[in-house]
Amino acid sequence: MTYSRPDEAGRFGQFGGAFAPETLMPALEELEAAFEDAWGDPEFHAELNDLRTRYVGRPTPTYHAKRLSDQLGLDLWLKREDLAHTGAHKINNTIGQGLLTKRMGKRRVIAETGAGQHGVATATACALLGLDCVVFMGEKDIERQALNVYRMKLLGAEVVSVSDGAGTLKDAVSAALRDWVATVEDTHYIIGSVVGPHPFPWIVREFQKVIGEELAADLDGAAGKPSPDVIVAPVGGGSNAMGVFYPFAGVEGVSLVGVEAAGFGIETGKHGASLGHGSPGVLHGSMTYMLQDEWGQVLEAHSISAGLDYPGVGPEHSYFKDAGLVDYVSVSDDEAVEAFHLLSETEGIIPALESSHGLAWIVREQAQLAGKTVVLNLSGRGDKDVQQIAGVDG
Amino acid sequence: MFAESREAGRGVLLPFLTAGLPDPVASVELFKTMADAGADGFEIGIPYADPLMDGPVIMAAGHRAIAQGITLPDALGVAAAVRETTQTPVLAMTYVNPVLRSGVREFFAQAAERGINGVIIPDLPIDEAAPFSAAAAEEGVGMVAFAAPTTTDERLDAVLETEPAFVYAIAEVGVTGERDAASENIHALAARIRARSDVPVVFGVGISTPEQAAAASRHGDGVIVGTAVVRRVMESSTTVQAADALRMFVSELRSAIDG
Ligand SMILES: Cc1ncc(COP(=O)(O)O)c(C=O)c1O
Numbered sequence: 001m002t003y004s005r006p007d008e009a010g011r012f013g014q015f016g017g018a019f020a021p022e023t024l025m026p027a028l029e030e031l032e033a034a035f036e037d038a039w040g041d042p043e044f045h046a047e048l049n050d051l052r053t054r055y056v057g058r059p060t061p062t063y064h065a066k067r068l069s070d071q072l073g074l075d076l077w078l079k080r081e082d083l084a085h086t087g088a089h090k091i092n093n094t095i096g097q098g099l100l101t102k103r104m105g106k107r108r109v110i111a112e113t114g115a116g117q118h119g120v121a122t123a124t125a126c127a128l129l130g131l132d133c134v135v136f137m138g139e140k141d142i143e144r145q146a147l148n149v150y151r152m153k154l155l156g157a158e159v160v161s162v163s164d165g166a167g168t169l170k171d172a173v174s175a176a177l178r179d180w181v182a183t184v185e186d187t188h189y190i191i192g193s194v195v196g197p198h199p200f201p202w203i204v205r206e207f208q209k210v211i212g213e214e215l216a217a218d219l220d221g222a223a224g225k226p227s228p229d230v231i232v233a234p235v236g237g238g239s240n241a242m243g244v245f246y247p248f249a250g251v252e253g254v255s256l257v258g259v260e261a262a263g264f265g266i267e268t269g270k271h272g273a274s275l276g277h278g279s280p281g282v283l284h285g286s287m288t289y290m291l292q293d294e295w296g297q298v299l300e301a302h303s304i305s306a307g308l309d310y311p312g313v314g315p316e317h318s319y320f321k322d323a324g325l326v327d328y329v330s331v332s333d334d335e336a337v338e339a340f341h342l343l344s345e346t347e348g349i350i351p352a353l354e355s356s357h358g359l360a361w362i363v364r365e366q367a368q369l370a371g372k373t374v375v376l377n378l379s380g381r382g383d384k385d386v387q388q389i390a391g392v393d394g
Numbered sequence: 395m396f397a398e399s400r401e402a403g404r405g406v407l408l409p410f411l412t413a414g415l416p417d418p419v420a421s422v423e424l425f426k427t428m429a430d431a432g433a434d435g436f437e438i439g440i441p442y443a444d445p446l447m448d449g450p451v452i453m454a455a456g457h458r459a460i461a462q463g464i465t466l467p468d469a470l471g472v473a474a475a476v477r478e479t480t481q482t483p484v485l486a487m488t489y490v491n492p493v494l495r496s497g498v499r500e501f502f503a504q505a506a507e508r509g510i511n512g513v514i515i516p517d518l519p520i521d522e523a524a525p526f527s528a529a530a531a532e533e534g535v536g537m538v539a540f541a542a543p544t545t546t547d548e549r550l551d552a553v554l555e556t557e558p559a560f561v562y563a564i565a566e567v568g569v570t571g572e573r574d575a576a577s578e579n580i581h582a583l584a585a586r587i588r589a590r591s592d593v594p595v596v597f598g599v600g601i602s603t604p605e606q607a608a609a610a611s612r613h614g615d616g617v618i619v620g621t622a623v624v625r626r627v628m629e630s631s632t633t634v635q636a637a638d639a640l641r642m643f644v645s646e647l648r649s650a651i652d653g
Contacts, residue, residue, distance in 0.1 A: 009521070009522075017521075017522055018519065018521060018522065019490050019517045019518060019519070019522055020446075020517060020519060021446060021447045021516050021517055021519070021540070021542075022519050022520075022540035022541065022542045022544075022545060022549075022553075022564065023542040023543075023544050023545075023564060023567060023568075024544075025519045025521070025544075025545070025549065026542075026544045026545060026546050026549060027544070029546075029549075164453070165443070165444070170444070174444050174446060177446050178446060178447075178448075178449070178569050181446070181447065181567070181568055181569050182566075182567060182568030182569060183567075184544060184567065185544065185567065280494075281491045281494055281495060282490050282491045282494060282517070283444075284446075285446075285517070292491065292495065294495070295465050295466045295492055295495060295496075296466070296491040296492035296493075296494065296495030296496070297442065297443050297460065298444050298491070
């Protein structure tokens with residue numbers, strides 16, 4: 001990319017900014033300063049890199065899925081974020097923000113979670129670093145991701161059930177922000193994606209871009225290795241996708257595809273395709289594409305996948321969309337479930353339902369992708385979804 | 395409003411209530427009741443489903459109004475009717491997204507047309523306010539700016555530089571809601587603002603009893619009382635019951651402030 005940080009106003013083009021209550025603004029300024037200081041400090045990087053290597057298990061492998069490649073008639077590689085500690089990319093961000101929390105001298109951490117992966121990753125970082133942890137989670141998500149709720153409790157976190165709205169990720173983010181308005185003096189909010197008011201989208205992208213950097217170093221086209229023609233990632237709030245896309249954005253010869261949730265189908269209005277079928281507005285403190293009605297009320301999203309069930313998206317993705325740097329597409333619940341089974345049976349890897357969306361698009365577009373080197377960001381493992389899929393399959 | 399109240403040495407009382415409860419017509423009656431009981435003006439909430447600065451009571455009131463089909467134009471209609479019936483100043487409270495969706499200029503033009511005196515947008519910090527303030531100024535509508543106990547001196551200077559209609563001084567670090575104890579922040583925040591400017595200062599957030607209102611208004615030009623008002627309406631099963639509860643509560647607030 002030709003830029004690194006957003007502009008002075010925290011914007012990526014017209015998107016981003018900080019639309020937050022005045023009570024929070026000083027904490028956002030403090031966070032920006034703390035991050036700038038840490039990101040310029042070799043000691044911070046040394047500590048982070050040590051944890052990435054010895055605790056998280058990075059770099060994660062890029063695996064050549066040969067059986068599925070043969071079946072689809074393309075060359076499929078999986079960036080194995082499912083193998084990172086706790087089973088998803090979310091840990092990349094929570095370890096980074098956990099270290100920042102300590103640098104700022106705060107002792108309490110709050111987080112929201114949809115699929116529970118960010119909640120688990122935050123609870124893990126807090127256990128590791130000795131911080132108190134409270135996770136807000138929608139009522140509906142607590143039900144469909146029960147395994148992760150119990151994992152958070154085992155890790156010593158308190159899980160707060162949020163019954164507002166549809167009881168999903170949007171409501172959990174809102175509840176976390178409301179808590180933060182009251183506790184900001186001693187609490188840091190470890191937001192779980194590249195969303196929220198500036199500087200969060202920038203900070204989370206910086207902590208996640210390790211995914212794309214590792215991929216570029218691994219599939220570098222040298223020594224018998226291919227280089228990616230197409231990189232595909234699921235998009236909920238957009239953090240795993242931003243992490244893998246950012247180092248490749250604008251690079252010639254590589255096309256980037258973000259896959260949103262089409263839920264029951266775009267035409268039903270029950271989906272999570274904010275970029276594909278939303279319009280610009282302000283949600284959770286930043287200007288971005290979102291799902292809203294004619295009066296600016298936020299609409300409820302829908303997806304079988306809790307991590308994609310969100311009516312907004314990170315502002316930098318909105319910028320990428322308008323700049324034509326990434327194509328944003330969508331696949332339905334049913335297509336994602338099919339892909340979930342396909343990867344399990346063909347490669348012995350049970351993917352998260354979020355990641356299954358990425359694979360479902362590759363399956364659908366296999367003819368168009370014939371012969372190409374396609375990398376799927378396998379953002380997480382599917383253990384958390386097994387119970388839900390058992391229910392769907394009956 | 396503030397010039398007169400200062401002259402008279404009297405704190406301004408601005409109750410907050412969500413527009414359209416229990417229905418658009420009865421809603422205007424409730425505001426009228428409060429005006430008769432001593433309110434000097436009103437903050438009227440445009441219902442929003444995801445209010446980041448509001449606690450459960452005001453959020454529930456917004457959800458109830460939305461469920462009854464109250465839209466942004468309906469809410470502005472209530473505000474216009476309140477302005478007309480009570481002849482007191484009216485401030486519209488909305489979150490930023492409905493304003494953007496309407497179009498910033500269009501929203502303020504509508505507000506002006508309906509006689510709305512000022513607009514309060516709790517998720518619009520000064521850093522993002524310029525286009526909104528410009529539209530407000532062109533349409534002759536006042537903009538309110540916020541100062542919180544967490545606001546740094548540097549930010550406070552910048553807030554005051556925007557020359558707001560008044561400063562909404564946030565009494566509690568937290569979202570709207572009733573508190574048992576009086577805020578410990580009011581004295582210090584008032585002193586910090588006063589040391590810099592003569593702008594009118596109104597305290598809000600967490601001011602829920604007559605004693606708290608009286609104490610806060612002594613440090614500034616007045617108070618906004620929200621959740622305690624909204625809760626009385628939400629707990630009433632008829633409009634008559636709600637009106638009785640508000641008449642009594644607003645009179646108590648009035649006498650405590652006038653002490
Ligand atoms: C495995 C996995 N992938 C993707 C997501 C979606 O989030 P994001 O778009 O921020 O990567 C989640 C969120 O919970 C997740 O758990």
